[in-house]
Amino acid sequence: MTAGMWTGRATWALALAAALVLGACSEKGETDIVKVGRIAFEAYFPDEPAPRTELTRAQLDQIPSAVLALSFDELPRVFIVPLARNGDYLTYMDSQRRGFVMHDGAVTGTLGIGFDLDAVKAAGNDPVFHQTPLADWPGQVNRSYQYQVRDGAGYVISLTCTYQKVARERIEIIEQFYDVVRIAETCTNSARQVTNLYWVDDETGFIWRSVQWVSPKQPQLTIEVVRPFLDG
């Protein structure tokens, strides 16, 4: 290599160094190298979370639809409304396009929270999936939770669930009180055991509050019905 070539390259290096420092770019906006850098930066230096204020029942009553309260991992609850109904499935989703799907009292899908639950196959007499007076709850049901490996084939976790009445309780959901029965549901297979909790109106079988397992890789979700979805 000649000295002249090195000089030429140094000039180019100076001229283009900025492009390297700033990363690659295109007419479509940020490219992978920039996006990875941004995600890493945001992970190291997350934005300060906005202060969250608890809504009152009066404020929530302003919302002209069903409302659920969702919380997990000791985080404050968020309120979420149904965006779509498909048959008996209700899709609840927030503005960040994260949410979950419910069939009566059961969470049958999670959306955009990672390692999402795709669907649940449940028996016709599953009282969590089909509202049933407490007296008619079966002793045992089988359930299959369906997932998909990212860009790969799906997998299924099949569980057998039994119920146990724990106690009669009076619970409060945003200034509203309900007399319910707390049910502990134990679901097992050869590799795992999970426990779900339901607070159930014993006459109608309506589940006002629940703590549900949805995935081996996500915390249990706590769901409270602030205002139930009414058909039509």
Next chain:
Amino acid sequence: MAKWSRSGVSREARVAASAVLLALSLQALQVASPAHGEEPEAEIKPRRPSYNNYGVTGLIEMPTAEVQPDAQIGFTSSFHNGFWRNTLTATILPRLEVSFRYSALQDLAGPNFDETLYDRSLDLRFQLVEEGKNWPAFAIGLQDFLGTGIYSGEYLVATKSFLDGDLKATAGVGWGRLANVGAAYNPFRAISSRFDTRDSGDDLGGTVNFGDYFSGPQVGFFGGLEWETPIEGLSVKAEYASDDYDFERKAGAIDVNMPVNLGIEYRPVDGLEVGAYYMYGSNFGVRVTLTGNPFDPLSPNENEPAPLPLMERPATQLAAANLGSVQNLVTGSPASVSFSGTGITDVIIEDRIGGIRWAEATVHASADYTCPANAATAIDAEYGVIDVVTFRHPEGRTLCTIALRPEGQQALRLTQIAAHQHPVDWYQNEALRQQIVEALAADLDADDIGLFGIEIFPTKVAVYIENERFRSTPRAIGRTARALSRSMPPSIENFEIVPVENSLPVVSVNLNRSELEDQVNRPDAARRAWLAANVTDAKPFSNFNDPNITESFPRFTWSVNPALPVSLFDPDQPLRADLTIDGAAGIEFAPGLSVNGRISQPIVGNLDDITTESDSQLPPVRSNFPDYLREGNPAITRLTGDSLVKLDEAVYGRLSVGMLERMFGGVSAEVLWKPADQDWGLGGEVNWVKQRDFDSLFTFQDYDVVTGHASIYWETGFYGLFAQLDGGRYLAGDYGGTITLKRRFSNGWEIGGFATFTDVPFDEFGEGSFDKGLFLTIPFNWALPYESRSEFSTVLRPLTRDGGQRLDVSNRLYPIVQDYDTQGLRGDWESFWE
């Protein structure tokens, strides 16, 4: 979308700049991904076997009969006694491992054995028998089985595990290099005298020496133990090695005091192994292995927003009156109540369309107006195989309708459609139609899906989409279907979705809206959606001004990216690299009609240090690549006018004119026939090209040639294997054929190899005898926590000679359409609803 696979500069071996991105991605991943819990299958997943210093599954130097999981890919670098081995090993099919090794062996070359010998070798091993409860695993292996390799040897080996897999014992018998210790008479000599001696092969290497396998006067025996300690990831190994390094000892490069090696290994995470060894009683060695598997994404999670819901159309009053609320109880579960306990007073069963058994059940007069859903299974049990039950109150009011079987669900849906009778008067309102299109475009844009074109009819819509984000085409199709459900009027029952790639409408996926409404959120929804989808060839656009095209032309694209072209395996310096800035720009004047350019400027590096002079007896079509690297500063690596066109429903065409690649310019024309429902296709390409000057600007040298190939492409359907056979004339004017085999994974990984044989004799071709190489493609999606269509792609050639070289033209047709046929879509359809 920028593809990285063709941006490299070196012909010797190209690694696109994406390697940098990949490395950064992996680091970022550690940061970006939240901590996750157990894998669902972790409880039953066996521990992956370890690699050895040769980069194959084994002990320390010796192999075992274990095999890595299907599709596992590992890179191993090991060093001892001045011997540095770098090995890429892939389990290309279940139980079949292939390894490519590049070794730098000190003091083994030159007249006084004081120079470094650089050696390339290829291994093949197959597990004949999997380990059972009462028998060990058996494997057979060919080590360095091509040409003159100094590691040439064969083996049969058995491995049995004990103590729940914590202790593994291995014993084997070796030939060739592995026959020097514990030697015994080679039993194959009793069969034929052919096995008496072992040839060292020809001088050129690269050819298969069938006659040498399992030959030689004697065999050797080896064995060893591996114990996985109670400390997580820590294991110890001991082996008795049948390789006594005869050649290296005689060259004075190693002392072998005893045929025993001892080692300790640690695996902090599944993809990383490190080991330290005491070798042959004389020295120490180290090994590091990086490994991954296409089936186990490095980033199993993503932070993409979820798809917006699919909006179900509201039932019309007529449908509601006839059916009431509709429920699906297609669970197959037994009745939870007896028929006598349901209070049903009357049941009338009718056979309806498609042989459906439909029950009309009347509840007791005292019943309220709630839906007695549980009674449906009781009626099914009482009357036998009922597909649908409609409950009515004696007063005449319909309470609800329950589907009990998939056939009933479908019949119910058809009944609903018949009852819907959605109005179609909106179709006459052009302004409203325009609003609908704008709403759809905005919805698609939220997912980075471009609306290329649209045709609207009163009951059907066809949309042409450009997917700029999702690696999985079915995922883009699913998102489009959801968007259509939100924006299209209720009367539109059929969605035709046509992915457009490089402005070519490739395939047409026809979906029924009612069925989608029935499938979403339900179990097995993806499988059901696939069974209901109809995939056909997309019709070509009528012309450049097809009224259905909504995309605006001309459109401009550009990108600036860093790149890292490398040169491997040069004996003077086995690894060279440049850091370059690659700029690309293009103007598409009309669909498929464009001008494209790419320029590459080295910033720092040593690729221009390559001094190898071409000694080729053929026209130097590739072997003079160092001249291009030295003088192309900057280099215009592409400047072409291009036309891509769909000539018929299954016929595609390409015409490219200009600087087609870094070394050649001219004219290139191609035709491809590939129906969507067919797993094979035929193609033809003819080029007239002239060799460019070394500065890679606008001038040419004297050499020109007419080159071209006829090609057959075949997606075998067997473990994703893809085969391609090309026959024709190559750049140096030689005639012959290329066979390519790749394993393609639905998530975008590709691994494979190719070999080209032409009428150039092996001795005229030079070292290596014929052109051959390996492919590896890793989609960024596998490693990044978000969706990306970019990929890391490389071709590893042991040598670059002039025989059997093809033109490196952009936009070859088959790769554009490859993933859009029925088989390709089906393989990735699981992500339809994601």
